[in-house]
Amino acid sequence: MAPSSVKLQELIRVIRTAKTQAEERGMIQKECADIRSAFRDEDPAFRCRNVAKLLYMHMLGYPAHFGQMECLKLIASPRFTDKRVGYLGAMLLLDERHDASLLITNSIKNDLNHSSQYIQGLALCTLGCMGSPEMCRDLATEVERLLKASNSYIKKKAALAAVHIVRKVPELIELFIPATKRLLGEKNHGVLHGTVILITEMCERSPDTLRKYRKVVPELVQIMKGLIMSGYSPEHNVAGISDPFLQVRILCLLRILGHHDGDASEAMNDILAQVATNTDTSKNAGNAILYETVLTIMDIRSESGLRVLAVNILGRFLLNNDKNIRYIAMMSLLKMVQTDHNAVQRHRGTIVDCLKDTDASVKRKALDLSLALVNAHNVRSMMKELLPFLDNCPPELRSDCASGVFLAAEKFAPSKRWHIDTILRVLTTAGSFVRDETVPNLIVLITNASELYCYTVHKLYRAVLNDISQQPLVQVASWCIGEYGDLLLTGVCEDVEPMQVTEDEVLDVLETLLQSHMSSPATRAYALTALMKLSTRIRDNVDRIRKVVSIYGSCIDVELQQRAVEYNALFKKYDHMRSAVLERMPLMEKGSPNHNDQSALISNGEREGGGETQGGVKLQPPVASQTMDLLDLIGVPDASLPEALPQPLSQPLTGQTGIESSVGGELLDLLGGIDFGGIPSITAYNKNGLSLEFSFQREQGSLLTITLQARNSTASDMTEFIFQAAVPKTVQLQLQAPSGDVVPAMNRGSVSQSILINNPNRVALKMRLRLSYSVQGSSVQDVAEVSNFPAQAWQ
Amino acid sequence: MIKFFLMVNKQGQTRLSKYFEHVEIHKRTSLEADVIKSCLSRTKDECSFVEYKDFKLVYRQYAALFIVIGVDEAENELAVYELVHNFVEVLDKYFSRVHSCFSLHLERVGYNVQPGQSAHYFG
Numbered sequence: 001m002a003p004s005s006v007k008l009q010e011l012i013r014v015i016r017t018a019k020t021q022a023e024e025r026g027m028i029q030k031e032c033a034d035i036r037s038a039f040r041d042e043d044p045a046f047r048c049r050n051v052a053k054l055l056y057m058h059m060l061g062y063p064a065h066f067g068q069m070e071c072l073k074l075i076a077s078p079r080f081t082d083k084r085v086g087y088l089g090a091m092l093l094l095d096e097r098h099d100a101s102l103l104i105t106n107s108i109k110n111d112l113n114h115s116s117q118y119i120q121g122l123a124l125c126t127l128g129c130m131g132s133p134e135m136c137r138d139l140a141t142e143v144e145r146l147l148k149a150s151n152s153y154i155k156k157k158a159a160l161a162a163v164h165i166v167r168k169v170p171e172l173i174e175l176f177i178p179a180t181k182r183l184l185g186e187k188n189h190g191v192l193h194g195t196v197i198l199i200t201e202m203c204e205r206s207p208d209t210l211r212k213y214r215k216v217v218p219e220l221v222q223i224m225k226g227l228i229m230s231g232y233s234p235e236h237n238v239a240g241i242s243d244p245f246l247q248v249r250i251l252c253l254l255r256i257l258g259h260h261d262g263d264a265s266e267a268m269n270d271i272l273a274q275v276a277t278n279t280d281t282s283k284n285a286g287n288a289i290l291y292e293t294v295l296t297i298m299d300i301r302s303e304s305g306l307r308v309l310a311v312n313i314l315g316r317f318l319l320n321n322d323k324n325i326r327y328i329a330m331m332s333l334l335k336m337v338q339t340d341h342n343a344v345q346r347h348r349g350t351i352v353d354c355l356k357d358t359d360a361s362v363k364r365k366a367l368d369l370s371l372a373l374v375n376a377h378n379v380r381s382m383m384k385e386l387l388p389f390l391d392n393c394p395p396e397l398r399s400d401c402a403s404g405v406f407l408a409a410e411k412f413a414p415s416k417r418w419h420i421d422t423i424l425r426v427l428t429t430a431g432s433f434v435r436d437e438t439v440p441n442l443i444v445l446i447t448n449a450s451e452l453y454c455y456t457v458h459k460l461y462r463a464v465l466n467d468i469s470q471q472p473l474v475q476v477a478s479w480c481i482g483e484y485g486d487l488l489l490t491g492v493c494e495d496v497e498p499m500q501v502t503e504d505e506v507l508d509v510l511e512t513l514l515q516s517h518m519s520s521p522a523t524r525a526y527a528l529t530a531l532m533k534l535s536t537r538i539r540d541n542v543d544r545i546r547k548v549v550s551i552y553g554s555c556i557d558v559e560l561q562q563r564a565v566e567y568n569a570l571f572k573k574y575d576h577m578r579s580a581v582l583e584r585m586p587l588m589e590k591g592s593p594n595h596n597d598q599s600a601l602i603s604n605g606e607r608e609g610g611g612e613t614q615g616g617v618k619l620q621p622p623v624a625s626q627t628m629d630l631l632d633l634i635g636v637p638d639a640s641l642p643e644a645l646p647q648p649l650s651q652p653l654t655g656q657t658g659i660e661s662s663v664g665g666e667l668l669d670l671l672g673g674i675d676f677g678g679i680p681s682i683t684a685y686n687k688n689g690l691s692l693e694f695s696f697q698r699e700q701g702s703l704l705t706i707t708l709q710a711r712n713s714t715a716s717d718m719t720e721f722i723f724q725a726a727v728p729k730t731v732q733l734q735l736q737a738p739s740g741d742v743v744p745a746m747n748r749g750s751v752s753q754s755i756l757i758n759n760p761n762r763v764a765l766k767m768r769l770r771l772s773y774s775v776q777g778s779s780v781q782d783v784a785e786v787s788n789f790p791a792q793a794w795q
Numbered sequence: 796m797i798k799f800f801l802m803v804n805k806q807g808q809t810r811l812s813k814y815f816e817h818v819e820i821h822k823r824t825s826l827e828a829d830v831i832k833s834c835l836s837r838t839k840d841e842c843s844f845v846e847y848k849d850f851k852l853v854y855r856q857y858a859a860l861f862i863v864i865g866v867d868e869a870e871n872e873l874a875v876y877e878l879v880h881n882f883v884e885v886l887d888k889y890f891s892r893v894h895s896c897f898s899l900h901l902e903r904v905g906y907n908v909q910p911g912q913s914a915h916y917f918g
Contacts, residue, residue, distance in 0.1 A: 284876060324872070359841040
């Protein structure tokens with residue numbers, strides 16, 4: 001008793017009536033259950049219909065693996081309708097991951113030799129869709145035989161199956177080469193198309209085959225000519241053009257064949273020019289062909305006239321009303337901007353206009369292109385366009401735009417003032433989207449433009465009066481007000497209309513920043529330090545500052561609290577040093593850390609967590625932010641103001657410019673034995689993540705104490721660290737006990753050891769080191785020479 | 796290379812899907828939902844090419860139906876755009892009334908997608 005089974009169309013209609021996902025799932029499960037029992041009954045009558053229903057449900061996303069064996073049975077059946085559904089099921093449900101796929105190899109083989117061309121077609125289709133490498137190897141010869149069949153339908157399908165075979169088993173490329181050469185002479189477009197695809201695939205996979213196929217370029221050119229010149233052919237007509245798909249395919253193949261080859265490129269020059277000029281561009285099909293032509297011209301060794309033609313076509317595309325075409329044009333121009341920069345520059349005006357387009361993809365491409373086109377000549381006018389764009393652009397493009405503008409401004413700024421203006425403009429409009437390092441970079445820039453201090457501080461002050469929500473802007477502004485507050489208060493400035501600013505107003509602004517809930521902790525820190533600096537720059541309100549500072553001595557934020565406490569100490573115990581400590585900052589260098597730079601400058605004003613370290617210094621980040629600001633003010637390596645620091649700095653910084661020695665001298669009393677003196681420290685060894693720093697102290701006469709710090713920047717600890725050294729004959733060396741023998745990973749700590757040197761003859765000091773340690777289970781030994789001892793160490 | 800071919804209605808229900816590269820079945824539904832969301836949110840005056848993850852979507856709307864093809868970098872987008880239209884014309888001729896009708900004759904559409912793709916654009 002065969003249960004009546006629902007027809008596929010009926011099922012689809014029923015499923016579409018389901019109002020919720022749960023309802024649909026219920027219907028599908030019920031139907032699946034029916035189908036499963038029908039399969040179990042082995043009833044051939046409705047098998048085809050049941051599998052079709054199963055495939056529909058699979059397409060909706062439900063599992064259908066239990067239908068796989070049924071597909072095999074359908075394929076084995078003699079009826080065409082069964083085979084059709086069976087092969088479709090095989091293509092959708094089986095792929096080479098399943099072992100069941102091998103079982104159909106035999107069926108396919110038989111069907112490839114079937115009398116009906118449609119069944120042969122089905123088999124070829126299925127092989128071309130899901131054939132595994134083994135199946136391909138078994139059936140390749142059959143497919144190759146069918147490539148030579150007399151029937152165009154079969155030839156077309158065989159070509160496509162061959163494409164799949166070539167993809168899966170590249171070694172079989174050789175097998176198909178002779179047949180393809182013959183197939184290029186076919187009249188049937190389907191076969192031609194399949195052949196062109198096959199040749200393209202073969203050339204992409206094997207450079208040898210590519211060389212062989214260069215010979216067919218004339219034939220391809222002939223086919224193209226035929227397509228362009230032929231009259232109206234209803235069979236192939238798409239929007240007035242004869243088979244645009246085939247034309248695009250051939251152009252693509254010509255591109256591959258002509259790439260890097262002068263002769264082939266020459267052979268196709270004419271046809272490319274012809275296609276470019278004769279194609280009807282009113283419809284999309286024509287534009288598709290033109291686009292492909294442009295891509296081909298750009299990629300082969302074409303003559304310059306042709307390249308100019310290509311760029312002009314793209315320029316025309318840019319002016320087209322159709323969005324798709326504008327998008328395509330921008331994409332291609334972006335690819336070309338590196339190689340044909342001048343040609344693309346000619347279209348700069350149109351590109352910049354596209355920044356105002358409504359389409360998001362077009363805007364993004366226009367932005368990328370505009371940034372790529374900025375150079376020293378057009379930077380001012382480009383910025384005039386880009387900055388308004390930044391105001392209006394969608395948020396996802398803002399950070400790209402801001403960083404692009406910064407880069408361009410840095411490379412091409414015509415004057416420092418323009419540069420500062422531009423950065424300020426970006427900060428006011430898109431402040432929250434800029435990257436973190438912008439703030440230190442800007443500060444360095446401002447410091448280095450000494451003639452513009454007055455101008456800058458006035459502008460920043462005005463900006464901050466307007467808006468205190470943009471953190472980078474506020475941070476830079478508070479730093480400047482702190483540094484150059486005296487210029488602000490004098491009220492005199494050539495370039496900018498001067499404001500009459502009183503001390504109270506300035507202090508009000510800074511206090512607002514400190515208290516505002518919009519300020520981030522970093523901003524507060526900046527503001528507090530700025531207040532402190534102002535204490536030496538203003539006359540009347542020092543008490544007010546003292547009060548504020550002492551209030552923050554009990555702030556919850558540890559950073560602020562520490563700063564406030566330190567500044568308090570500056571007011572109380574070290575008041576005589578205050579003005580020296582809070583002097584103007586020295587000129588800074590921006591740049592990469594240089595390990596052997598012995599006159600290391602401290603970078604920057606404030607820094608949150610150890611950004612740019614200069615010299616051979618590696619400071620532990622959390623300590624850095626607490627100690628560095630004091631160091632910034634003092635400009636001197638300072639390991640302790642006793643109440644402030646959790647641990648002493650282990651690495652002295654040396655050689656600061658503009659530091660008064662008296663300051664250093666007095667602080668030395670506090671420092672208690674930390675090396676500080678005229679001798680710069682050196683990096684004696686730096687390899688494989690292990691670095692050794694030597695710092696020096698001269699004792700009386702010819703005695704020298706070297707303190708060595710060993711640090712490990714790799715991810716795993718170095719254990720059993722042993723350091724040995726040897727010196728020239730007349731020098732005496734004594735190694736003291738090291739602090740430990742484990743150098744922790746990621747610079748978390750260090751091993752220190754003292755070396756006592758007696759150099760009575762004052763010979764040039766050299767040392768040979770022998771290091772041994774274990775890391776990650778393997779032991780490492782190394783020998784190195786140190787000869788870069790500073791002269792003061794031994795003279 | 797064409798990665799997949801989808802026909803989706805305005806409510807987001809998949810009417811036809813054909814994948815030319817293997818994608819896990821549960822990933823398919825999430826992929827389709829994602830793709831449909833990005834296509835449905837486009838306005839009329841935006842272009843038909845959407846950059847999605849590491850490939851591009853070329854979509855075209857016909858009344859209540861969206862046809863979306865996912866292609867990789869090597870394809871000519873305008874040609875694929877033309878292909879979509881060509882396909883719809885073929886279906887139109889074959890079933891003489893596109894849209895809801897042909898989706899009921901799914902298996903025949905499935906056969907058309909395969910050879911249609913093959914003949915014009917399998918690659």
